Amino acid sequence: MTDILLHHVPDSRSQRILWLLHELEVPFETRVWSFDKSLRSDAFLALNPAGRVPALEMDGRSFWETGAIIEILCEKVGRLGRAPGHAERADWLIWVHFSETISQHAAACTQGHVVLREDWMRSPTVLKLEAARIGKCFDAIEGQLSGDWLLSGFSAADVAVGQAVSMARRFHRIGDRPRLAAWMARCEARTGYAAAMGGPSLYAQEFYDVE
Template structure:
């Protein structure tokens, strides 16, 4: 039995997309983005009080990068990982985990725009800095994707899922369109049924498609 504990549009969407691409049977349990994640019930699943939490093989696992590695190793026939001696293994690991570099900036902006309810709590400086940092992440993707359809020469992989989901969050704050190769790649991977199946059916973290810079 595989059960994913998920908040729509959060990092757990990365694991949800991967599960759909792997083609495995799983249960999905959605949680609200509120103090419920600090409840004893949820902390028994993920002691950090965050999603995702993945029940599999009689235990509960967490951390998206680790879950990506575990799931790709568990289901190698899907071809979404790059095993130990594969020539692309190091690049696969780099891009799987680069997703968190992107996500930390998107998370900071999510907090500024959505979690802080009073204007006095928000920082225009933080917002501008984090948006620029996302641009630098986009540039790293742009450089990598020049002349490539996917992040690895061997084709679509969990590295594309990891970075693609991080960009999905980041695009709420910083536009990807000026980065032509990265934008074309994003359009390519988000047309996949696995991505579409991972989109929220109802409300998620974000109340807007795009958040303009806030000047205080």
């Protein structure tokens, strides 16, 4: 495995790549960026032209978009993915990319509660809608879970969705969803999760109520 450098902002989508790298047990380094205009600098735009994290430097180039990075890493290492032709390949892809649906709703709530600091900038209606949509995503996971993990065994799908749920539950409680709660507890018990999820946070609160 060639050297890997992850460009990362805490409490962002790049956290799921950080968790995955720990689970894959490959050597890597991390460069932490601030959630500010430095992501629009020429230096960072050369790594991710959208000015977002993650960006992953590997094999002499930069990769971006979390779903793509997850697929690339799992194929390269040969672990935690589901190869083409595998019976669970389609479901694995669905879960990996469903994490982005959850994250988009969480990002909208983060924008309203964290980034837009003045009350007049926020839309209470939009925040309520986005928090409710997180709840619908939680319902989908609850309804689909039938074992310890999303598929027949732990995979990068659990990493992708688990990180998204970890972020989204700041805006909608897991509540009375016992399968989701138990699965999330299993995710949190993993050493890779613990290694990736510490450090500084964008959030000043554990939970943000939508009034």
